Amino acid sequence: MTGVPSDPLLRETALCDFVAQEAALLDEGQYEQWLDLFTEDGRYWVPLLGRFQEDVHSHNSIAYEDRLLLQLRIQRLRDSRAHSQHPPSRCQHVLQISRVEDVDEQAGTAVLRTPFLYIEARGEEQLMLAGSYRHLLVRTPEGLRMQQKRVDLLGAERALPAVQLFI
Incomplete structure (x- = not known):
């Protein structure tokens, strides 16, 4: 990335703020608002091979x-009959500073990589995962949206316990 984009939505501060707000929505259990951050063709991807998986x-x-x-x-998480949510799961995302990897101002896109720790708690059990996010953000009339959120877990190929929420 060279220079400062003229589009305020594609400036580093706005992009990093978007990623932080996205994680905050998940931590607060505002899953419907989180889903609204995706484009209509948006994808949430957790590759089995982590950062080594090309596609x-x-x-x-x-x-x-x-x-x-x-x-x-999200509907399953909200369903009062969902056994896996008695007691309900809670999560906390701990983010490092996002690194802007690419901005294409003409296309209105940006790619960010964000190292993270993810903690999910349910009852007396707690799960901690680490890795990095790769957000593909696009400019839309509504503002920035995620076209893809890729979650590259450290050790993703090992046997993992069931994750109830969204990493």
Whole structure:
């Protein structure tokens, strides 16, 4: 990335603030508002091989979900009969500073990489995962939106416990 983009939405501060706000929505359980941050063709992807997986078609993934599948997951989390949510799960995202990897002002896109720790708690159990996010953000009439959120977990290929919420 060279120079400062003239579009305020594509400036580093706005991009990093978007990533922080996205994590805050998840931590606050505001899943519907989080889903609204995705474009209509947006994808949430957790590759099985972490950062070594080039694309979704070359190998299995832990998760590869479009808006419909994300919406179904949110409905399941909200369902009072969901056994996995008695007691309810809570999460906390601890983010390092996002690094802007690319901005294409003409296309209205930006790519950010953000190292993270993810903690999920339910009852007396707690799970901690680490890795990095790769957000592909696009400028839309409504503001920035995620076209893809990729979650590269450290040790993703090992047996993982069930994650109830969104990493």
